[in-house]
Amino acid sequence: MSALKGLFISIEGIDGSGKSTQARRLADRLRAQGHDVVLTREPGGSPGAEQIRALVLEGDPDRWSPHTEILLFTAARRDHLERTIAPALAAGKVVICDRFADSTRMYQGLSRGDLRALVDQLHDLMIGREPDLTLLIDMDPETGLTRALSRNGAEERFEAFGADLQRRMRAGFLTLAQEFPDRIRVIDGNRSPDAVASDVFATVKGATS
Incomplete structure (x- = not known):
């Protein structure tokens, strides 16, 4: 798998889909094969972006307007890109990044005011690149929400929007996969973590061989 050198992989999915677990497992497996791997996340992944993460993921669901959210996420992504990814x-x-621009396209661009065009404009202006490969962990929305809420963490602002958001996000992610078929691969997340991890690794291997 020498083609992995300098490869940018994002892992996407609704809340509770298991994407963070799969990101860690993929990183561990690639490291075991001798690859130099940086495992990161969004929002966050750099000191400045982690500070913005606290602003956008904690607090009341209506804390920020959709437009403000998009600006905050874009600012965090720019810092992350400059200081960690690039x-x-x-x-x-x-x-390997746990979420990237596709999450903003969905959570802010689709669910928070139909602002997808604005998200894409800001992305083109301030970010200017996509992952080489995106793995979309597809999960039943109700199951995902139950998992997400069971974490009982402080970062539950988007989970608080409820099951309707989860359903719209799942549909949106699947539509996004059709929009970017050369980049996004859909993985069935409604299985055991081991089965999902096996598919994730096989997909990365197949996409880079």
């Missing part, structure tokens, strides 16, 4: 890729490392 340097790692330039050094020939594999970057």
Whole structure:
């Protein structure tokens, strides 16, 4: 799998889909094969972006307007790109990111006011790149929400929007996969973590061989 050098992989999905677990497992497996891997997340992944993460994921669901949210997420992503992602890729490392711009296209662009065009405009202006490969962990919305809420963490602002948001997000992600078929691969997340991890690794291997 020498083609992995300098590869940018994102893992997407609704809340509770298991994407964070799969991101860690993929990173561990690639490291075991000798690859230099940077495992990161959004929002966050750099000191400045982690500070913005606290602003957007905690507090009342109506804390920010949709437009403000988009600006905050874009600012966090720009800092993350400058300080973590771009340097790692330039050094020939594999970057695995738990969420990237597709999540903003869905959560802010689709669910918070039909602002997808604005999200894409800001992305083109301030970010200017997509992952080389995106793995979409597809999960039943009700199951995902139950899992997400069972974490009982502080970062539950978007989970608080409820099951309707989860259903719309799942449909939106699947539509996005049709929009970007060369980049996005859909993985069935309604199975055991081991089965999902096996598919994730096989998909990465197949896409880079």
